[in-house]
Amino acid sequence: MNRRYLIGVVLAAGTALWFGLGQGSLPEGPGRELVLQKCQTCHELGFVTRERQPRERWDAIITEMQSYGLRLTSEERATILNYLATHFAPGAQAPTPAPQPQANVSGAQVYNNCIGCHQANGSGVPGVFPPLAGHVPSILATRGGREWLIQVMLYGLQGPINVRGSSYNGAMPAYPQLSDAEIAAVLNHISTQWGNGFPSGQGPFTEAEVRAQRGKNLSPQQVLSARQGLGLR
Ligand code: HEC
Ligand code: HEC
CATH class of the missing domain: 1.10.760.10 (Cytochrome c-like domain)
Structure with a gap:
């Protein structure tokens, strides 16, 4: 039987939830991987995904993050800016969460x-x-x-x-x-x-x-x- 310690279960559930909320809320598209890689080292991805901003404002936010220590090549910067300006523009819908596998336990x-x-x-x-x-x-x-x-x-x-x-x-x-x-x-x-x-x-x-x-x-x-x-x- 697969016995796990409760703490392990809680951690695993927490991690799954965190990934579920974080990664699941990023729509597919060029730049997604870069955002995953660069934008959750100092804070949760939720800081990014709750925003709906026009391109100029995203540009300013990235500059602000660079002042905090975010390191980007100019190419990476342009890709991330395009991604955010496309998927997190004012009025953009929250992406529908991936369907959960149906619990099918006998x-x-x-x-x-x-x-x-x-x-x-x-x-x-x-x-x-x-x-x-x-x-x-x-x-x-x-x-x-x-x-x-x-x-x-x-x-x-x-x-x-x-x-x-x-x-x-x-x-x-x-x-x-x-x-x-x-x-x-x-x-x-x-x-x-x-x-x-x-x-x-x-x-x-x-x-x-x-x-x-x-x-x-x-x-x-x-x-x-x-x-x-x-x-x-
Ligand atoms: C190692 C033996 C053992 C296993 C394995 C076991 N039980 Fe029990 N179960 C007992 C014993 C002994 C009691 C009575 C405890 C007492 O005397 O207070 C009991 C009591 C119960 C009761 C309460 C009965 C009552 O009237 O109080 C239920 C319901 C029950 N078991 C269901 C299960 C289910 C479902 C499983 C499997 C998930 C299971 N048991 C696995 C030994 C076991
Ligand atoms: C080097 C650390 C660091 C990195 C990397 C980083 N941020 Fe931030 N971010 C911060 C800090 C510090 C704050 C301010 C937190 C606060 O005000 O509580 C912040 C806040 C934010 C906010 C909230 C609004 C604001 O202006 O304060 C947004 C949106 C944001 N970050 C987006 C991003 C994006 C997009 C990326 C990836 C391109 C990113 N961050 C990467 C440090 C970072």
Whole structure:
């Protein structure tokens, strides 16, 4: 399994966002590479892309940047000026962001992480790993059950519980390294397999619901106390 440290994920996401906002907002055209290379060494590209200026003003801005220490040959200067005057003229539209790849995650595939304990048929192992088959719908039906299931995925669960007449006292590992889409997908999987189904009025888990439960830093014991609050029998 691909385990990453949270900090790595945050940095990677931040970098992706930064590149997404920066590079994605520069339209194609001669001079684009030069702007990428020369205009984000001292500040973000956003300083450039938010401006809409006539050619004379861009000319003056480049001169100002040269006074700050920007080094350009006269040829590079002319290319950059043409690029900015063309694509960042008054009234120019912000370029449409590149379409994001559609999240296409299979819950069955993510469930491969769970099979070792909860079993392919969701029956679990009596007294050791609780069943998900015939059980997840009763969690969904409680008040707060949906949010709580997401918390089990993100933060784990540890301590004594009772499921369908058997007691368990194990530890469910946390899966913070799974993406929001992956967690939503696996929860949708266990909510609809083996005869399970969503209670009437409930739809599939969404990435936004998962995102809303991140950053709470719950301990597995806190997730256990939250379980007691659900009133599961
Ligand atoms: C050597 C450092 C440096 C480089 C390289 C640089 N800038 Fe700047 N830029 C600055 C500084 C310093 C400011 C002023 C920041 C502030 O006022 O807070 C600035 C501000 C700006 C602003 C805001 C408006 C203004 O006049 O203050 C624009 C637009 C801008 N830069 C465009 C560019 C473009 C286009 C390039 C590439 C051709 C570029 N910069 C490269 C240092 C640089
Ligand atoms: C290493 C074994 C293990 C793995 C892997 C595992 N679980 Fe668990 N899971 C458990 C144990 C043990 C519990 C009960 C914890 C306790 O006793 O407090 C549990 C509890 C749960 C519960 C809560 C049941 C309840 O009534 O409280 C859900 C939901 C769940 N697991 C889903 C999953 C899903 C989905 C995956 C895969 C992403 C998964 N588990 C992976 C061992 C595991």
